[in-house]
Amino acid sequence: MEVYIAGEDAVxxxxxxxxxxxxxxDISVISEMPYRGGKLDQAIPNLNVLSNKYPVVLxxxxxxxxxxxxxxxxLIPSPKSENFIVNIATDEAEAxxxxxxxxFAEYFGIPIGFLPGSILKRQNGPRTVTEIDTPYKTSQYFVxxxxxxxxxQTIFQQLQPKVGAVKGAEYNHVMLPFIRTVWNPETxxxxxxxxxxxxxxxxxxxxxH
Amino acid sequence: xxxxxxxxxxxxxxxxxxVDFQDRCFVIGPNAAGKSNLIDALRFLRDISKEAGGxxxxxxxxxxxxxxxxxxxRKEPVVSITIETMDDTSHKPIWSYQLSISQTGGGIxxxxxxxxxxxxYSFELEKYVLQRFPTKNSEDDEMRRxxxxxxxxxxxxxxDLQQFFREVEYLNLIPQLVRESASVGxxxxxxxxxxxxxxxxxxxxxxxxxxxYFKRINEALxxxxxxxxxxxxxxDEDGKPHLEARYIHWRxxxxxxxxxxxxxxxxxxxxxxxxxxxxxxxxxLEEPEINLNPSIVSRIPEFISMxxxxxxxxxxxxxxTHSYDLLNNDGVSLDEVVVLNTSTEGSIAYKASxxxxxxxxxxxxxxxxxxxxxxxxxxxxxxxxxxRVD
Numbered sequence: 001m002e003v004y005i006a007g008e009d010a011v012x013x014x015x016x017x018x019x020x021x022x023x024x025x026d027i028s029v030i031s032e033m034p035y036r037g038g039k040l041d042q043a044i045p046n047l048n049v050l051s052n053k054y055p056v057v058l059x060x061x062x063x064x065x066x067x068x069x070x071x072x073x074x075l076i077p078s079p080k081s082e083n084f085i086v087n088i089a090t091d092e093a094e095a096x097x098x099x100x101x102x103x104f105a106e107y108f109g110i111p112i113g114f115l116p117g118s119i120l121k122r123q124n125g126p127r128t129v130t131e132i133d134t135p136y137k138t139s140q141y142f143v144x145x146x147x148x149x150x151x152x153q154t155i156f157q158q159l160q161p162k163v164g165a166v167k168g169a170e171y172n173h174v175m176l177p178f179i180r181t182v183w184n185p186e187t188x189x190x191x192x193x194x195x196x197x198x199x200x201x202x203x204x205x206x207x208x209h
Numbered sequence: 210x211x212x213x214x215x216x217x218x219x220x221x222x223x224x225x226x227x228v229d230f231q232d233r234c235f236v237i238g239p240n241a242a243g244k245s246n247l248i249d250a251l252r253f254l255r256d257i258s259k260e261a262g263g264x265x266x267x268x269x270x271x272x273x274x275x276x277x278x279x280x281x282x283r284k285e286p287v288v289s290i291t292i293e294t295m296d297d298t299s300h301k302p303i304w305s306y307q308l309s310i311s312q313t314g315g316g317i318x319x320x321x322x323x324x325x326x327x328x329x330y331s332f333e334l335e336k337y338v339l340q341r342f343p344t345k346n347s348e349d350d351e352m353r354r355x356x357x358x359x360x361x362x363x364x365x366x367x368x369d370l371q372q373f374f375r376e377v378e379y380l381n382l383i384p385q386l387v388r389e390s391a392s393v394g395x396x397x398x399x400x401x402x403x404x405x406x407x408x409x410x411x412x413x414x415x416x417x418x419x420x421x422y423f424k425r426i427n428e429a430l431x432x433x434x435x436x437x438x439x440x441x442x443x444x445d446e447d448g449k450p451h452l453e454a455r456y457i458h459w460r461x462x463x464x465x466x467x468x469x470x471x472x473x474x475x476x477x478x479x480x481x482x483x484x485x486x487x488x489x490x491x492x493x494l495e496e497p498e499i500n501l502n503p504s505i506v507s508r509i510p511e512f513i514s515m516x517x518x519x520x521x522x523x524x525x526x527x528x529x530t531h532s533y534d535l536l537n538n539d540g541v542s543l544d545e546v547v548v549l550n551t552s553t554e555g556s557i558a559y560k561a562s563x564x565x566x567x568x569x570x571x572x573x574x575x576x577x578x579x580x581x582x583x584x585x586x587x588x589x590x591x592x593x594x595x596x597r598v599d
Contacts, residue, residue, distance in 0.1 A: 002566070004570075014591075030566050031566075031583030031584060031586070032583055033570070033575070033579065033583070034575070034579055035533065035578065035579045035582050035583050036533060036579075043575070043579075045574070046573045046574035046575050047573070049572075049573040049574060050569055050570060050572075050573035050575075053565075053569040053572075053573075054566065054569055154599075172594055173594050176591070176594040177594060177595050180591070
């Protein structure tokens with residue numbers, strides 16, 4: 001089966017590819033959308049149309065929104081195609097990476113005791129779900145709180161943002177190899193309901209209707 | 210007359226390939242997929258047809274048949290180019306020209322390119338005007354070293370085809386060479402694709418034509434480079450040609466600048482506009498986006514379309530590009546985009562409109578750029594993230 005994948009940055013796109021690689025090796029990726037990234041939300045209506053011909057796997061961060069279903073309803077024009085596999089990472093895809101705390105701690109040189117655990121969260125709905133617990137946006141928590149704790153000076157230099165920059169100058173160069181070769185989603189899914197849902201969606205996807 | 214179709218066999222990156230061209234055409238692909246080599250086949254026919262050109266010189270300039278042959282073709286010795294032309298307004302086919310060549314010599318004997326087959330078909334007359342199979346016609350080795358295309362005694366029935374190939378223009382203007390040409394006054398370079406003789410070419414035009422071009426170039430420059438005004442052609446005391454413009458700054462009248470002081474982008478834009486206005490046939494452009502601001506690049510496709518439609522310049526433009534901005538234009542059709550991809554059996558070429566996966570993306574509301582550029586990414590580009598320098 002051939003699919004298009006859509007993500008808002010290199011991290012989300014690489015996570016999609018890693019999960020497909022592990023859980024659906026029968027699926028091949030045609031290409032990534034949108035080509036230049038950054039305009040994912042604007043592209044979502046078009047991706048919904050595209051998925052009528054070729055399935056589309058999308059991964060977007062929840063960011064400041066409370067509830068994934070509400071965000072999906074806001075972003076996707078109805079009717080949503082059944083071949084449009086929409087996934088929302090709570091609160092960011094980086095939180096999914098923190099879910100594999102042992103590998104994360106070793107790769108980034110951060111003492112494991114400082115990494116956040118998971119807690120039961122109520123996301124503006126009736127159910128409670130398990131997600132990684134960071135006091136504020138995961139990527140910022142990582143850079144501001146966790147990164148200074150690293151014992152790996154190279155990692156620190158690569159990831160420490162310069163004044164005015166959002167991410168470190170070599171952010172992707174560090175994160176993407178971790179996602180591709182080190183990160184274990186089987187461990188991480190135990191601490192993140194949203195990751196577990198994405199894995200189940202991928203695993204259960206039967207193909208174009 | 211413009212190019213309708215190009216068929217290559219055993220040519221550089223291509224074991225075999227067939228490409229249909231529109232009057233405006235974008236050739237895209239990863240690095241080293243053969244974009245330049247595809248249009249080099251058209252330049253090859255130009256080099257055969259031009260004055261003081263010919264088959265041997267065209268082959269020699271490319272390093273011999275061994276450098277032209279496709280590595281993917283293994284032992285196949287014959288290189289073949291077929292081209293079909295069509296009328297630029299009615300799009301009715303006019304000529305089909307096929308040339309197959311191989312190499313003779315080696316060891317202590319000098320190497321020569323040898324014609325194996327040369328065929329010209331006239332769609333208007335509905336007949337072959339040349340069917341040349343030198344081995345069957347018992348031509349001697351010396352005769353086989355020349356195409357009939359390059360010989361006025363032999364191409365009488367299809368001479369306008371020779372003229373057509375001669376008028377194919379190729380531009381890959383390198384600003385530094387334009388500046389150098391002015392400083393050394395080098396006007397004797399026979400071929401000029403990179404700007405070494407750009408100023409010399411401008412100098413050759415008659416005054417009226419040149420003024421007309423400069424008027425139009427100035428209109429475009431006024432918008433794209435507003436601090437430059439009144440671009441004109443001048444000659445210095447030694448008779449060397451120069452471009453001169455007024456650079457607007459805090460002084461009321463600004464100051465005069467010549468090409469050595471122009472920015473790379475300004476020179477490339479001037480070169481681009483000049484070749485589009487000056488050509489009366491096919492223009493081959495290599496990555497026109499280089500050095501230009503994206504807001505200018507995004508306007509190039511419509512500008513080219515306007516020139517072609519007006520009949521006041523080139524008739525066909527074939528562009529190699531990597532540019533998102535150039536292709537992110539709703540007026541560009543999938544039929545106008547030729548995609549090259551690499552494989553172990555050589556590069557393959559296809560029209561973007563022939564691929565369902567690409568069509569589906571455009572049909573979903575995405576731009577052509579969004580649909581085609583992901584297809585041209587190197588297959589293992591992700592490995593770039595794994596590179597280490599320490």
